[in-house]
Amino acid sequence: xxxxxxxxxxxxxxxxxxxxxxxxxxxxxxxxxxxxxxxxxxxxxxxxxxxxxxxxxxxxxxxxxxxxxxxxxxxxxxxxxxxxxxxxxxxxxxxxxxxxxxxxxxxxxxxxxxxxxxxxxxxxxxxxxxxxxxxxxxxxxxxxxxxxxxxxxxxxxxxxxxxxxxxxxxxxxx
Numbered sequence: 001x002x003x004x005x006x007x008x009x010x011x012x013x014x015x016x017x018x019x020x021x022x023x024x025x026x027x028x029x030x031x032x033x034x035x036x037x038x039x040x041x042x043x044x045x046x047x048x049x050x051x052x053x054x055x056x057x058x059x060x061x062x063x064x065x066x067x068x069x070x071x072x073x074x075x076x077x078x079x080x081x082x083x084x085x086x087x088x089x090x091x092x093x094x095x096x097x098x099x100x101x102x103x104x105x106x107x108x109x110x111x112x113x114x115x116x117x118x119x120x121x122x123x124x125x126x127x128x129x130x131x132x133x134x135x136x137x138x139x140x141x142x143x144x145x146x147x148x149x150x151x152x153x154x155x156x157x158x159x160x161x162x163x164x165x166x167x168x169x170x171x172x173x174x
Contacts, residue, residue, distance in 0.1 A: 136168050143167055 143164055
C-alpha cells in the first residue's frame with residue numbers, strides 16, 4: 001500500500017500533488033472546455049461570423065454606392081456640359097437674331113427714307129408744275145392785260161390768243 005500511496009503522492013515534499021486530484025481537475029477542465037465550446041465559443045463564433053458578413057455587406061454596399069455616386073457625378077457633369085452648350089447655342093442664336101433684326105430695322109429705315117425722299121421729290125415736282133402753271137397763267141393774263149393796254153384793240157382776239165400761247169411756250173421752256 002505504501003507503493004500505492006507513493007504512487008498517488010508525487011513529490012510530497014514539494015507540496016504533495018495527488019494524481020486523483022489531478023485527474024479530477026483534468027476531467028472537470030475538459031467538461032468545462034466542452035461546455036464553453038458548446039455554449040460560449042459556438043455562439044461567439046456565430047456572432048463573429050454574422051459581424052464579418054455584415055461588415056462585408058456594408059463594404060459591398062459602400063462600393064456600390066461609391067460606383068453609383070461616381071456614375072451620377074459623371075452623368076451630372078455630362079448634363080451640365082450639355083446644358084452649357086445649349087445655353088451657348090441659345091446665346092449665339094439670340095445674338096444672330098439681334099444682328100438680323102438690326103439689319104432688318106436698318107433696311108426698313110432705309111426703304112422708308114427712300115420712299116419719303118421719292119415722295120418729297122414727286123411732291124416738289126408737282127408743286128413746281130403747279131407753280132409754273134400758275135406763273136404761266138399769271139403771265140398770260142398780265143400779258144393780255146399789258147398787250148391790250150398797249151395795243152388798245154388794234155389786234156384781233158385770235159391774234160392775241162396766238163401771241164399769248166407763243167409767249168407761254170417760250171416761258172415754259174425757260
